[in-house]
Amino acid sequence: MSERQDFRDEELTAYLDEEADASLRDRIDLAKQSDSVLLARLQQLEIDRAQLRDAFGGLLGHAPEPPAFLSQQQTEQPAARRYIIGLAACAAVMMFVGVGIGWMASESRLQDWKTAAATYHMLYVEETLASVSIAPGEQSDQLARVSNALKREIRSDSLNGVAGLDYKRAQVLGYEGNPIVQLAFLTSDGVPIALCITKTGDPQTEVTASRYSGLNAVVWAKDGYEFIVLGDTSANRLLDFGRHFQSSL
């Protein structure tokens, strides 16, 4: 009679999953012939994989439709792709501008530009902005470009000097052919914050807390422009930021 062997649960699992190597498989096969404890342990680990597949198979019919941007044809793809690879930090921006317009227009979940901006901001993490450091001259050039796109002057002193908020960069995004200026900040505790502005012609409204794409936000309108401040932080904190920008911009 062979000496009884102790197998770990992981080894028995690999055996049941046909992932055990030949040596382990042979040892377990041999032990099964005389070891009732081993047989009981194997039974304790037995599951019905077909039942699992069936149960989860039922979920597939409940999946939402694939995002509309997957069915978009992308012209100028090679150039856009090279740009995406070369500028990792700007990759999402290219998607937003180059692909996103068609997607945003047709994607029912993205009901307006603020939702689109929030969905884009969801991909921001601290690392997205932590290494961004722009020289004062370049910062001025950036702000001149976005001011020109927006047809509204954005001055650096309007963005700097907000307690607990470090201004990082400005860029032009697009939604349904209309420019959106995104001004990115990082809080002192590493939370990315975005201030996005677009011309809507909306009448003046007060700073109001809201939520878009699961993110807290504050929105207001002023002089025919709509503003949104987004971030994965408390509504009160965003209200403070929003009131500051409402006054400074």
Next chain:
Amino acid sequence: MFGKKSSDAQFRRGLSELFPRLWRYCIALTVNRPDADDLAQAACLRALERFDKFTPGTRLDSWVFCIAHRIWLNELRAARIRRGGGIAPIEDLDLVDETSDVEMNISAREVLRSVMRLPEAQRIMVLLVYVEGFSYKEAAEIAEVPIGTVMSRLASARKTLTAADNERSSKKA
């Protein structure tokens, strides 16, 4: 599967065909339908950004699953915890009840519920290996853990699922 020069449309079509399975994997990751919707969409967006990093001849599904896994662990889950949402308790998963139509019998719902109650790390491995059919090696690469970790998580999951199954059987008896 896709050559470097293959059309962008072909890559997108591959992602579209994969989307229901990707979304199901996102359900296993998030146990929350809105988060799964957002995660699946974000994973597709990220996959398009990184199209040129996809190696022709390798599996698109495991590549995109790995992207979803990284986004969940590194970005969205942390964000959900920061928002104070934490990890949703199983009671918050309305999906199981949503699927209470004729195509999913009671037994299947109970199995689904048992898996969704597993700890996240075990739940993911069950989905990858037992539902999706990935090998241990492939599952380890998707979740970026050693194969030994895959084995131990599956062993723990098997014990829990068997115990739950026995409990259901004894209640019916």
